[in-house]
Amino acid sequence: MALNCGIIGLSSVGKTTIFNCISNTKAEIGFASKSNIGMCEVVDERLKLIDNISHSKRIVPATVEIVDLPGLSKGGQGVGNKLLAEVQTMDALIHVLRCFDDPNIPHSEGSIDPLRDMELVDLELQVRDLDLVTRKLERTQKMLKNGEKDFKKAFDVLTVYKETLENFGNARDAKVAEEDKKYVQDIQLLTAKPMIYVCNVDDASATTGNKYSDAVKAALKEGQDMLIIAGKLEAEISELDVDDRQLFMDDAGLTEPGVNKLVRTAYHTLNLHSFFTTGPDETRAWTIHVGDTAPIAAGAIHSDLQRGFIRAEVMSTEDFLQYGSEAAVKEAGKFRVEGKTYVVQDGDILNIRFNV
Numbered sequence: 001m002a003l004n005c006g007i008i009g010l011s012s013v014g015k016t017t018i019f020n021c022i023s024n025t026k027a028e029i030g031f032a033s034k035s036n037i038g039m040c041e042v043v044d045e046r047l048k049l050i051d052n053i054s055h056s057k058r059i060v061p062a063t064v065e066i067v068d069l070p071g072l073s074k075g076g077q078g079v080g081n082k083l084l085a086e087v088q089t090m091d092a093l094i095h096v097l098r099c100f101d102d103p104n105i106p107h108s109e110g111s112i113d114p115l116r117d118m119e120l121v122d123l124e125l126q127v128r129d130l131d132l133v134t135r136k137l138e139r140t141q142k143m144l145k146n147g148e149k150d151f152k153k154a155f156d157v158l159t160v161y162k163e164t165l166e167n168f169g170n171a172r173d174a175k176v177a178e179e180d181k182k183y184v185q186d187i188q189l190l191t192a193k194p195m196i197y198v199c200n201v202d203d204a205s206a207t208t209g210n211k212y213s214d215a216v217k218a219a220l221k222e223g224q225d226m227l228i229i230a231g232k233l234e235a236e237i238s239e240l241d242v243d244d245r246q247l248f249m250d251d252a253g254l255t256e257p258g259v260n261k262l263v264r265t266a267y268h269t270l271n272l273h274s275f276f277t278t279g280p281d282e283t284r285a286w287t288i289h290v291g292d293t294a295p296i297a298a299g300a301i302h303s304d305l306q307r308g309f310i311r312a313e314v315m316s317t318e319d320f321l322q323y324g325s326e327a328a329v330k331e332a333g334k335f336r337v338e339g340k341t342y343v344v345q346d347g348d349i350l351n352i353r354f355n356v
Contacts, residue, residue: 020238051278054283062287070083099205118216122168133158161176196227316349
């Protein structure tokens, strides 16, 4: 499923360090003129638990594409600003904020202030969005003057977005009904995209945060995603062997790498969840949108399965783990046969019956 998250932020905030921790691609840290693209595994403990019963030859986790974009800068002076068009193609954004002191890594603005940095990046995105909205508004106004009355609603909605952006607001906060957001879908507004904030802290603040991350948390609106990650510490963890990794995390007070939480948060922010297939050859997580039906889930496996879909045999991961086998799930009356209208739930284990 071609969905992605873009990592954005000012220069020298630790974007690429975090990208390297979660991605199968390792990028050079420092000034960049182009984006780094990598695939990240979505760590899901249920896969291993299912495989403990199935004993498959391999386990395949779900993945999400992460794009590390060049750093933005104040006033559009930086290669990152030339790539705002690329930011437009992202489905969600991860905004990394520098929340650590280090005299050896100068900040582009001369001091550490994540709230100021947040406002600077927001402003760069808002300026581009305002330009996009203004141009579409002008086109819409011409259609109205030509007697195209169907464009009146679009004009009104675009006007709300324009006023929001002119007042230094983000498009996601515009007072627009959900069904009216269709009028700006084609222009891919940057500040309408789901945003995850990552406070990149020093090692000592990995579990508790610090005064900088506290300030960010206080400034964010209720419901906005924020994670605290110690990028330098995570980089060290990612370089260790699996056996040594847990000991290192125990010493740091971490139950798991923070970047695992970031990838899972990104996955859910994209409105995705997983269903599973399991057998002797493979236990695998498949990615679909929340609300997708069984035929669409079948298509995630192979287009032939969607085209010739007959039914889906379904059991939940919880039931499979509780009863210990498919046969036992059936015996307990927890095994179901579902048709084309069934909405697949997170953690469903599916077997697709089809004929082509």
